[in-house]
Structure formats: C-alpha cells, structure tokens
Amino acid sequence: MSPVSIALNRFGYGLARxxxxxGDPQTYLLRQLDAYDPAPRTIAARAGTRGKTGEMLELxxxxxREMQQAGKTGMGGTVMAGPMNDMAQDNPRAAALAGLPPEYxxxxxxxxxxxxxxxxxxxxxxxxxxxxMVERLVHFWSNHFSVSVGKPGTQFEAGPHEFAAIRPHVxxxxxxxxxxxxxxxxxxxxLDQFQSTGPxxxxxxxxxxxxxxxxxxxxxxxxxxxxxLELHTLGVDGGYSQADVTELARALTGWTVPGIGRVGRxxxxxxxxxxxxxxxxxxxxxxxxxxxxxxxGPDQALAVLDDLAAHPATARHIASKLARHFGGDTPPASLxxxxxxxxxxTGGDLASLxxxxxxxxxxWVPGPVKFRTPFEWFIAAARLSGMDAxxxxxxxxxxxxxxQSPWRAPSPAGYDDIAASWAAPDVLLxxxxxxxxxAQGAPAEDVLARAEAAFPDALSxxxxxxxxxxxxxxxxxxxxxxxxxxxxx
Numbered sequence: 001m002s003p004v005s006i007a008l009n010r011f012g013y014g015l016a017r018x019x020x021x022x023g024d025p026q027t028y029l030l031r032q033l034d035a036y037d038p039a040p041r042t043i044a045a046r047a048g049t050r051g052k053t054g055e056m057l058e059l060x061x062x063x064x065r066e067m068q069q070a071g072k073t074g075m076g077g078t079v080m081a082g083p084m085n086d087m088a089q090d091n092p093r094a095a096a097l098a099g100l101p102p103e104y105x106x107x108x109x110x111x112x113x114x115x116x117x118x119x120x121x122x123x124x125x126x127x128x129x130x131x132x133m134v135e136r137l138v139h140f141w142s143n144h145f146s147v148s149v150g151k152p153g154t155q156f157e158a159g160p161h162e163f164a165a166i167r168p169h170v171x172x173x174x175x176x177x178x179x180x181x182x183x184x185x186x187x188x189x190x191l192d193q194f195q196s197t198g199p200x201x202x203x204x205x206x207x208x209x210x211x212x213x214x215x216x217x218x219x220x221x222x223x224x225x226x227x228x229l230e231l232h233t234l235g236v237d238g239g240y241s242q243a244d245v246t247e248l249a250r251a252l253t254g255w256t257v258p259g260i261g262r263v264g265r266x267x268x269x270x271x272x273x274x275x276x277x278x279x280x281x282x283x284x285x286x287x288x289x290x291x292x293x294x295x296x297g298p299d300q301a302l303a304v305l306d307d308l309a310a311h312p313a314t315a316r317h318i319a320s321k322l323a324r325h326f327g328g329d330t331p332p333a334s335l336x337x338x339x340x341x342x343x344x345x346t347g348g349d350l351a352s353l354x355x356x357x358x359x360x361x362x363x364w365v366p367g368p369v370k371f372r373t374p375f376e377w378f379i380a381a382a383r384l385s386g387m388d389a390x391x392x393x394x395x396x397x398x399x400x401x402x403x404q405s406p407w408r409a410p411s412p413a414g415y416d417d418i419a420a421s422w423a424a425p426d427v428l429l430x431x432x433x434x435x436x437x438x439a440q441g442a443p444a445e446d447v448l449a450r451a452e453a454a455f456p457d458a459l460s461x462x463x464x465x466x467x468x469x470x471x472x473x474x475x476x477x478x479x480x481x482x483x484x485x486x487x488x489x
Contacts (some may be wrong), residue, residue: 001366001367001368001455001458002366002456002457002458003025003364004021004022004025004456004457005454005455005456005457005458006025006363006364007022007025007026007028007029008021008022008454008455008456009380009454009455009485009489010326010363010368010369010370010489011029011133011136011326011358011363012029012032012132012133012135012136013126013127013129013132013135013136013376013379013380013383014132014379014380014383014384014454014486015383015384015453015454016127016128016132016383016384016386017383017384017385017386017443017450018386019453020453021453021454021456026358026359029133029358030355030358032130032131032132032133032134033131033134033171033351033354033355035130035131035134036129036131036134036135036170036171037129037131038167038168038170039163039167039168040125040129042121042124042125043121043125043163043167046117046118046121046159046163047114049114049156049157049160050160050258050273051258051259052110052111052114052153052156053153053154053156053157053185053189053257053258053259054153054257054258054259054260054264055107055259056107056108056111056152056153056156057152057153057257057259057260058259058260058261059103059104059107060104060152061261063100063101063104108152111152111153111155111156112155114155114156114159115149115155115156115158115159115396115407116392116393116395116396117159117392118158118159118160118163119159119392119395119396119399119405119406119407120389120390120391120392120395120396121159121163122159122162122406123378123379123382123390123395123399124389124390124395126139126379127379127382127383127387127389128389132379132383134170134171134354135379136376137170137171137350137354138162138166138167138170139375139406140321140322140325141166141170141177141181142161142162142166142406143409143414143415143417144231144232144321144414145161145165145166145177145181145182145187145232146231146407146409146411146412146413146414146415147161147186147187147189147190147407148190148407148408148409148410148412149407149408150408151189151190153189153257154186154189154190154407157184157185157186157189158186158406158407159407160184160185160186160273161181161184161185161186161187161407162406162407164180164184164272164273165177165180165181165184165186165272166180166181168180169350170350171350171351171354172349172350172351173309173347173348173349173350174309174314174318174343174348174349174350175305175306175309175310175347175348177350178228178232178233178305178308178309179272179302179305179306180272181232182224182228182232182305183255183270183272183274183301183305184272184273184274185257185258185272185273185274187224188224188255188256188257188274189257190412191221191223191224191227191412192221192223192224193221193223193224193252193255193256194255194256194257194260195221195256196219196220196221196224196249196252196253196280197219197220197253197254197280198220198250198253198254198280198281198282198283199219199220199282200282200283200284201253201254201279201280201281201282201283202279203263203277203279203280204219204280220246220249220250220253220282221249222245222246222249224249224252225245225246225248225249225251225252226245226249227412228248228305228308229244229245229248229308231412231413231414233305233308233309233311233313233314233317234308234311234313234314234317235313235314235316235317235320237313238311238313238314238317239289239313240289244288244289247286247287247288248286248288248301248304250282250286251282251286251288251293251300251301251304252301253280253281253282254276254277254278254279254280254281254282254297254298255270255274255275255276255298255301256274256275256276256277256280257274257275258273258274258275259275263277263279263280264277266278266279268298270298276297276298278297281297281298281300283295286300286304288304288307289307289308289311291307309348310347310348312344314343314348315340315343315344315348316336316340318339318343318348318353319336319337319338319339319340319343320336321417322339322353322357323335323336323339323362324417324418325370325417326357326363326369326370327360327362327363327369328369328370329369329370329417329418329419329420331362332362334362335360335362335363338356338360338362339353339356339357339360342356368488368489369489370419370488370489371418371419371422371423371487371488372422372486372487372488372489373404373415373417373422374399374402374403374404374422374427374430374431375399375402375404375406376489377402377431377486377487378398378399378402378434380486381434381435381438381481381486382438384450384454384480384481384486385438385439385442385443385477385481386442386443387438387441387442398434401430401434402427402430402431402434403427403430404422428482428487431481431482431487432482435478435481435482436478438477438478438481439474439475439477439478439481440474442474442477444472444473444474444476444477445473446473447467447470447473447476447477447480448464448467448468448476450480451463451464451467451480451483451485454485455485458485459485460484460485462484463480463483463484463485466479466483467479467480
C-alpha cells in the first residue's frame with residue numbers, strides 16, 4: 001500500500017466517488033480534525049426522543065402488573081425481552097407484538113422506527129462525511145463504550161448515546177467522554193444501573209420487607225461498575241479488586257433514567273439526559289483504587305470517573321485498543337508505547353492522541369495490517385460506489401445480513417476487532433452477494449479509473465486485469481467491491 005492509499009483506507013473509509021486522492025497523506029488526515037462536524041444536519045434534525053424511554057418502561061411495568069393480576073406472571077420475561085430482541089426474526093416478533101394491547105404494541109413499533117432511523121443517520125453521515133477518519137474514530141469509541149438494544153427502551157437511547165455522548169468528545173478529553181458515555185441513559189439501561197439502589201439509601205430502607213415479599217427487584221447492581229473498570233478504563237489487568245467494583249457500584253447509585261416509577265418524582269435532571277435520585281444513592285464516603293471520595297451525591301461518581309480516566313492503566317488499555325484498530329491485530333509494542341505516552345502526557349487529550357497516531361511510523365507500513373469488519377466494508381463500498389443516501393429500512397436489512405449491525409454487539413465488550421472474527425467463508429459470501437446488488441443500483445462507468453484513484457499506487461495487477469476483463473461496468477464494480485484491496489486496509 002502506498003502512503004496515499006493508507007491515508008484513505010487504513011485511517012478512513014476510503015475514497016468517495018468523485019473525490020481526488022490527496023497530495024500529502026498526513027496533511028489530508030490532519031485537516032479532517034478541523035473539517036469534522038460533531039452535529040451534522042441529519043443528526044441535528046433528528047426528532048427528540050427524551051422521555052420516550054421512561055414512557056416505555058412505565059407501560060411495561062403497568063402491563064406486568066395487569067398480567068400478574070390476571071394470573072399470567074409467567075409471560076413477564078417475554079414482554080420485557082421478546083418483541084425487540086432481534087429484528088431479523090420477523091415472524092416471532094410479529095407474533096409477540098400481536099399479543100400486546102394496542103398502546104404497548106404502538107410503543108414497541110415506535111421504538112423500532114426510531115432505531116432504524118438512527119441506524120440510517122449513522123450510515124449516511126459516515127458515507128457523506130468529508131472527515132472519514134474522524135468518523136472511524138467515532139465508531140471506534142462507540143464500540144469501546146458499547147451498548148446493545150436488546151432491552152426495552154434502549155432503542156430510543158442507542159443513537160443519542162453515540163450522537164450526544166461520543167461525537168462531541170471524539171476530539172476532546174477522554175474523561176469527558178467517559179462521564180458522558182458511562183452515565184448516559186443508554187448505558188444505565190443496558191447494564192441495569194437504572195435499577196441499582198444503595199443498600200443503606202433512604203429509598204432502600206423504606207422499601208424494606210414489603211418489597212422483598214412482593215418479589216420486586218432492587219438493591220445494589222454491580223454491572224456498570226465492573227464494565228467501567230474492566231472495559232472502559234483500567235482493563236482486565238488494571239489492578240482493581242472486587243472491593244473496588246462494589247465501592248464504585250455504591251458511588252454510582254442514584255444515577256438512573258428520567259421518568260421511571262414513583263421515585264422519579266425526586267429525580268434531578270443531569271446534563272447528559274440521565275437523572276439522579278438522591279434518595280437511592282448510598283450515603284457516605286467511598287474508597288476506590290486507594291483514593292478516598294467524600295460523600296457528594298452525583299459528584300461522587302463523577303470524581304471517581306475523572307480519576308479512572310487519568311490512571312496509568314487506563315492509558316495503557318486505551319493505547320492498546322487504538323493501536324490494534326489502526327496498527328494490526330497484534331500491534332507493534334512501540335506503537336502502543338507511543339500512544340500511551342501521549343495519553344499520559346496530555347491527560348487524555350484525544351485530539352493529541354489522534355495526531356500522534358497519524359505521525360506514528362508503525363501505522364504507515366506498506367502491507368495491509370487489518371481486515372475490514374463488515375460495517376467498515378459497507379461504508380467503504382457505499383462511498384466508492386457513489387450511492388446516495390440509502391433508505392432506513394434497507395440499511396437496517398443490509399447491516400443485519402452482514403452480521404454487524406451497530407448497537408447490537410453480543411456483549412458489553414463490543415464487536416471484536418480482529419480478522420479471525422470476520423474472515424469466515426460465509427461472512428465473505430454475504431459481502432459478495434451484497435456487492436452484486438449494490439453494483440446494480442450504482443453508477444458503473446469508469447470503474448478502472450475509480451479503482452486507481454481509490455487505491456493509488458496500490459492496485460494489484462491481478463485486480464486491474466480482473467476489472468479490464470469484466471463483461472460490463474456493473475460487473476467490474478461488483479468485482480472491485482470484493483477485491484483484496486477492499487477487504488483489507
């Protein structure tokens with residue numbers, strides 16, 4: 001790969017149809033930091049959904065109560081998890097929705113529409129962006145702070161989580177992104193933090209024995225605390241203990257989603273769309289990773305997150321993941337050390353970290369170092385083929401076919417970032433089938449010239465010959481979209 005091809009494809013999402021290859025690769029990438037728009041028109045015009053999550057959860061709670069009164073308690077789990085669990089299973093979902101009262105069915109369908117529209121916004125912004133490298137960073141960080149839409153209410157929040165908690169901070173400070181992403185309603189829902197209450201909190205004390213007898217869930221939940229330490233900041237070997245997990249969970253109590261239950265009347269709105277209920281917060285000071293935090297309501301958790309963001313183990317963890325994403329499945333130790341040093345020196349300045357990445361010689365090695373994930377391949381293919389903004393339903397269907405729909409990772413760790421997870425024959429076959437369909441609806445003239453521009457001084461003789469021998473422009477475009485140059489970066 002030539003330096004220009006590396007700048008286009010390893011750092012970004014490839015050349016868009018009609019664009020010219022850059023003259024100076026590094027200058028091209030650095031200019032994108034200024035060209036990046038954290039709130040492009042399609043995101044700014046997105047219909048507000050704040051409050052929808054609380055409405056859905058309250059409807060579901062009402063439905064559960066009605067079903068319990070009717071002696072159908074065994075169906076509660078189905079109502080909470082089934083209808084929105086998998087968009088690919090149309091018939092089971094339709095059957096589940098058909099069994100709901102009209103007002104509940106309407107809310108589930110509304111949530112599905114919001115999710116599909118937000119998927120389309122994400123794809124179309126990346127496809128048309130003049131700063132594709134920064135869009136790649138948005139998606140990298142969104143996967144780092146992964147949320148999944150398998151739980152009711154998260155469909156309203158997954159898009160805003162990326163649009164409002166990730167995008168504004170992608171070139172800002174890691175500590176600000178950490179607080180915005182970890183305490184966003186999407187994360188609070190996904191990891192059950194919205195149900196976590198301090199054992200010694202006024203709310204939990206008042207619940208007492210009656211709540212336990214009624215079988216209502218409550219008490220301390222450690223899910224979010226564990227993932228913040230293990231995935232978002234320090235890493236698996238970051239030196240934290242189970243006691244640190246429990247203490248962080250206590251510091252996080254009170255952070256919840258607005259508009260839920262009677263306790264919601266006491267909620268204080270927070271800047272990121274979440275709410276804080278002081279009555280549910282565990283009183284007292286905390287000791288986490290050797291540091292003591294005074295009692296302080298919502299500020300207690302924020303102070304802990306600030307310190308975790310600046311911890312040396314966090315610098316190492318973030319540097320390793322970023323190096324793996326841009327420098328190879330087994331990145332050079334020197335690249336990890338270079339990024340780690342910048343993170344520590346700047347206190348987690350992500351713009352500086354990005355500039356250090358761009359300047360790192362380890363990322364400019366000639367041979368391909370990464371296999372494109374399905375989402376990366378799809379965005380690159382859409383840009384290169386010159387497709388206009390795609391309709392939401394089609395985008396949702398395509399991403400599901402490819403096996404990497406955003407906001408549906410199988411675990412809080414997000415989607416894998418190594419070739420072994422995406423290079424299976426059946427996965428590649430889906431790309432071939434989709435490439436044929438994309439080529440049928442895209443401009444198909446001058447495909448060879450387009451290929452030379454997209455992979456300057458990097459197009460292989462084999463690919464060039466294959467494109468020349470194609471029977472038509474559309475066949476040539478389909479072949480280009482599944483060429484080795486398109487599969488690796």
